[in-house]
Amino acid sequence: MNKLVSLFTIMLLMPCAYSETVPAQLTVEEAVARALENHPAMQGAFLAVEEARGSAQQAGLPPNPELEVGVESWSVSGNRGDGLEFLAGVSQTLPLSGARRTARQAGLAGAEAAGLEAESLRRGIAAEVELLFFKTLAVQQRIIIAGEDFTRQETLAELTRQRFELGDIPEVDHMRASAELARSQAELQEIIRERDTLRAQLAHFCGMAMDAVPECTGEVAPAAEAIPDVASLEEGLRNSPRHQARLLRETQASGEADAVRRAAMPEPGLHVGLRRDTGEGSNAIDAGVRFGLPLFDRNQGARAAARARAQRIRAENEAALREETRRAIGLLNEARSALSTAEQLRGGVLTTQEDTREALEQALRLGGATLFEVLAEYRGISETKRSLLESETRARLALVELSALL
Secondary structure, three states, X not given: OHHHHHHHHHHHHOOOOOOOOOOOEEOHHHHHHHHHHOOHHHHHHXXXXXXXXXXXXXXXXXXXXXXXXXEEOOOOOOOOOOOOEEEEEEEEEOOOOOHHHHHHHHHHHHHXXXXXXXXXXXXXXXXXXXXXXXXXXXXXXXXXXXXXXXXXXXXXXXXXXXXXXXXXXOHHHHHHHHHHHHHHHHHHHHHHHHHHHXXXXXXXXXXXXXXXXXXXXXXXXXXXXXXXXXXXXXXXXXXXXXXXXXXXXXXXXHHHHHHHHHHOOOOOEEEEEEEEEOXXXXXXXXXXXXXXXXXXXXXXXXXXXXHHHHHHHHHHXXXXXXXXXXXXXXXXXXXXXXXXXXXXXXXXXXXXXXXXXXXXXXXXXXXXXXHHHHHHHHHHHHHHHHHHHHHHHHHHHHHHHHHHHO
């Protein structure tokens, strides 16, 4: 009997490992590159830049000249002579108001804003992939911890079954060990299903087959140096592609408002033509200038709407920056708090528990501790590892979201 207990004790105290065979490993950089490679949203963003450039080019083009050809004094009845007058002339509107030049400059600002919005979109997609990647990586490590617990509980259940059959322990101990084994198995299966769901989502992002996603590899815990301070955080938010794009949209709106104002100014039209009198055999030159009279339509409504739009965009930009600053400060504090908790668990709690476990194992060999006391300490260590992993994951996810804002 003592030999049986000793054998299972050694098996319980041996390091447990739970892993699955995978064809390859996937890093976060590879996952992001795969996701961005042919992402339709990125293609749409690049086309938006080309669209804005084309609109800016069109807005700055001068008006086309007009060719006029006609006949005058064509007698159709009466006693008028046979003399006809042939006319040929060219008319050109002179773009002196500067409205088209201003509209083109506003359009170029919009094209530049579209480029920065494409970069902001790229960072957003990369952040989504990174969040999914590190969640998957954390679940993989949770499977290892849960697998070690399950292996240990499985060995304990077998030991208690044999000892119960020999009459060494009451039935309640055997039932308790069996229940713990079932609970451990259910927990492991639940985490595996969560892992499979995350891997399927990651496969969809990366354009891979769901059954061909390799195991994620990397470190869940971020480095402490990767967390910025508040001063650099505010500077990063103001220099971020998202905010710079908003400022350019503000510039575009102001330029469009100026273009609308300039468009209200009448632009002269120049006409030059040649008149041929066939009856007299003479030629004459016609020339003239025309001006529109801004008596009723001076773009009053369009100017008011353009000014209001520019002011609205400016106010929305300020509100968006404030909201991003508030969110960034929250994420920064979340990352710092989670990383601090992880450091305390790793350096204080887990180290003490490991020392206690070693002491209990030695006491167990000398008969000064029971097997259940050692197993209880193992369970405590597993709980601490889960809490440590949770804190590291919180810190990493907060840092990823924070980086997407900068």
